[in-house]
Amino acid sequence: AQSVTQLDSHVSVSEGTPVLLRCNYSSSYSPSLFWYVQHPNKGLQLLLKYTSAATLVKGINGFEAEFKKSETSFHLTKPSAHMSDAAEYFCVFNTNAGKSTFGDGTTLTVKP
Amino acid sequence: GAGVSQTPSNKVTEKGKYVELRCDPISGHTALYWYRQSLGQGPEFLIYFQGTGAADDSGLPNDRFFAVRPEGSVSTLKIQRTERGDSAVYLCASSPLARTSAGNEQFFGPGTRLTVL
Numbered sequence: 001a002q003s004v005t006q007l008d009s010h011v012s013v014s015e016g017t018p019v020l021l022r023c024n025y026s027s028s029y030s031p032s033l034f035w036y037v038q039h040p041n042k043g044l045q046l047l048l049k050y051t052s053a054a055t056l057v058k059g060i061n062g063f064e065a066e067f068k069k070s071e072t073s074f075h076l077t078k079p080s081a082h083m084s085d086a087a088e089y090f091c092v093f094n095t096n097a098g099k100s101t102f103g104d105g106t107t108l109t110v111k112p
Numbered sequence: 113g114a115g116v117s118q119t120p121s122n123k124v125t126e127k128g129k130y131v132e133l134r135c136d137p138i139s140g141h142t143a144l145y146w147y148r149q150s151l152g153q154g155p156e157f158l159i160y161f162q163g164t165g166a167a168d169d170s171g172l173p174n175d176r177f178f179a180v181r182p183e184g185s186v187s188t189l190k191i192q193r194t195e196r197g198d199s200a201v202y203l204c205a206s207s208p209l210a211r212t213s214a215g216n217e218q219f220f221g222p223g224t225r226l227t228v229l
Contacts, residue, residue, distance in 0.1 A: 009152075032214055034217075036220075041222060042222055043115065043203075043219070043221050043223070044155075044205075044220040049217065051215035052214070090154050090155070094211075098211030098212040098213070098216060099168065100211075101157075102147075103154050104152070105152075105154050
């Protein structure tokens with residue numbers, strides 16, 4: 001069965017330091033993968049997506065993710081965290097039929 | 113332009129009651145999705161509409177849940193005989209393309225928080 005696992009439920013970083021949010025997927029084929037961010041009382045917003053083109057994907061707000069088939073990973077990174085990055089982040093797996101499976105989310109805390 | 117809107121933002125009801133949750137998608141978006149998000153978990157798929165028809169309702173947990181989209185725009189999620197376990201945030205999303213389109217982005221509403229006492 002296809003699935004997605006976010007390895008950390010909570011990540012805490014200091015402002016200005018790098019961010020790493022980890023996501024692994026399980027699939028017999030190369031899926032479409034997404035990262036969404038959810039700020040309190042707001043709808044989920046797409047950060048970036050992978051659709052079998054370039055393996056290094058750049059998104060909004062300085063985030064990027066690298067698709068690594070050998071490691072079945074799609075980790076989200078940002079070189080320097082900002083206070084406004086504090087939010088819930090979801091890794092999402094789409095099957096060939098387009099059905100979305102969400103990870104359980106990672107809460108990112110940014111300390112001043 | 114206007115994003116996806118959902119009403120009400122909060123709904124408190126008693127066990128056994130009937131509730132309706134409304135979703136107004138982005139104008140022109142043909143695809144519409146409902147998800148349920150329980151505390152500490154990611155959104156869980158409920159149903160997908162392409163136009164007026166429910167193309168995939170495999171995520172509806174039981175026959176107490178039903179959704180319609182009669183004119184291909186606004187959708188209503190209906191829950192009969194609510195139970196305490198139905199308490200969650202119900203999310204709606206819309207998209208300009210069918211979900212089989214590679215890299216299809218979904219645009220989410222802020223959700224309706226349903227509390228069943």
